[in-house]
Amino acid sequence: MRIGCPKEIKTHEYRVGLTPESAAELIAHGHEVLIEAGAGLGIGADDAAYQAVGAQITDVDTLFARAETIVKVKEPQAVERARLRAGQTLYTYLHLAPDPDQTRDLMASGATCIAYETVTAPGGGLPLLRPMSQVAGRMAIQAGAHALEKAQGGRGMLLGGVPGVAPAKVIVIGGGVVGRNAAQMAVGMGADVTVLDRSHDVLEDIDRQFNGRVRTVYSTATALAELTRTADLVIGAVLIPGAAAPKLISRTMLADMLPGAVMVDVAIDQGGCFETSRPTTHADPIYEVDGIIHYCVANMPGGVARTSTYALNNATLPHLLRIADKGVKAALEADPHLRAGLNVAGGRITCAPVADAQGLDWITPEEVLAHLDTAAPAAA
Structure with missing residues (x-):
């Protein structure tokens, strides 16, 4: 051939x-x-x-x-x-x-x-998406940490804090491959990490994987609204294979978030899981909506x-x-x-x-x- x-x-x-x-x-x-x-x-x-x-x-x-x-x-x-x-x-x-x-x-x-x-794979999962999901999940924390810097429009926070100063609060929506890799990087950088998912099995696996260093929360609209109010960095890591991503954070919710908070939409290839998401590029990766910084690069792994x-x-x-x-x-x-x-x-x-x-x-x-x-x- x-x-x-x-x-x-x-x-x-x-x-x-x-x-x-x-x-x-x-x-x-x-x-x-x-x-x-x-x-x-x-x-x-x-x-x-x-x-x-x-x-x-x-x-x-x-x-x-x-x-x-x-x-x-x-x-x-x-x-x-x-x-x-x-x-x-x-x-x-x-x-x-x-x-x-x-x-x-x-x-x-x-x-x-x-x-x-x-x-697909015989044991389940999406084997050709998995490696890029691993990369994107890890990059989401790097990109989010950079966007949190004041010069980028963020809250001016160091993800892991320093002794005597609290670390940033990171919310990861979705406990799949992207979410777990994002949580791994965020924990490694010393952040305060919470993962939301609708699968009890996923939440139990994450709890075991991180030995309790990551909070796990069953995902509901109420839980998401409460957690995003105090979040410094929100990672959208939701995937429905082949389908458009669900819109989990509406524009009205942005008004209750902390000014300068950052949202990284890893689901942007599938339309994004935030109502205010639109695709960006590595040349111009971030934009602001209602005081909230959005990072929505549609080919994140291309940066590495x-x-x-x-x-x-x-x-x-x-x-x-x-x-x-x-x-x-x-x-x-x-x-x-x-x-x-x-x-x-x-x-x-x-x-x-x-x-x-x-x-x-x-x-x-x-x-x-x-x-x-x-x-x-x-x-x-």
Whole structure:
């Protein structure tokens, strides 16, 4: 199979879909790898590093014209979506629920689109989302701590305080992978940490994990309102796989919060879990609403591109090898967990939460695969 990895073009996105090591694995399996010139520079991998393992360096037009499978990190931007065609496979993060424009373009392309964030695992969970959730959870505390500085508009607080001065109060909404990693970083920095979740099992696990150093609270609207009134830093870490994030903090609640408090919305890729959230970039990450500082960068792990890229490739490469070795249709038919990642195929939505979020019809992956033509595009 001919696999293409373009350079990411989203603002301040430095990750890359394939490391030189991943390219080498694909080539060892007998596949051809095309890398856009300069694609790996953000992780310190120059074109020579890819050429050394047998990859071909090319321009973006040639890459999209020749590749049977396109491997990326972030959702394709409009100019990239216009290059996709029927017979191609797109393997990347998509986060379609809050993005009808992208959904419409991918349906029109006829490409087979597999979203990292909805691929499942035999033991449960989302294994291709997990590494970036780990990174984002940890970064959320770094970013929040920086935003709390007075020069950034925050309350002027050190997260861990100092002897004789109380630490900052950190509220983490959601006890999943993002929330646990955020709590771990916040505890390590000496903050006063509370995690809210609606699963008793999750709350018990967190209590055991942190040996009582983290407060656990069953999440209700009342509990959330009470805790945010005195919070210095709020981390939104709620995920409903494939679906739009629920809006848990309304604008009216901001009036009761401490001036200069910081909210970090890690769920912004799925539309955000604060009513006042809107996507930002690493170039301009924060804004203020009613005296509350918002950090809503939609590609947080891109800020630590090398760590993130290698963590992501560790998770995505095994599935990519199966796609390349078997062909995408056979790979999807053989693996129900990879099949759960199929979001768009044959011009149809194949992920129910995406369809529900946008009020569109959908078809099961099994139905669309029965008639899917995955013939490769002609080489150019």
